[in-house]
Amino acid sequence: MTITTLKAKNQLTIPAEIVKKMHLRPRELFAVDVVGNFIKLTPVEVSPRYTAEELKAVDDIVASEKAKGKQFKPGKDFTEYIKKIK
Secondary structure: OOOOOOOOOOOOOOOHHHHHHHOOOOOOEEEEEEEOOEEEEEEEOOOOOOOHHHHHHHHHHHHHHHHHOOOOOOOHHHHHHHHHHO
16 A cells, blocks of 8 residues: 545645556546545546547638627727627
C-alpha cells in the first residue's frame, strides 16, 4: 500500500508504480465512485461527439455567418440591440 496526500485543490497524486502498472497516460479521464468506504477510480475513454468533417462544416458556417454579422461596441448600441431581439 502507498500513501498519498489530498492537496488544497482536492487533487491526489497517483503513485508512479500504480501509473506504470495500470498503463495510465497524462490527462487520462476517470470515473469516480464511492463504494462502501472506498473511493473507486476507473479509467474511461470518451469518444468525440462529432467527426472532424462535421466540426469543419460548423467552422465554415460560423465563418460565413460571422462576415454577415453586425458589430457593436459595448454600451448603449449593444443594449438597444438586445432589447429589440428579446
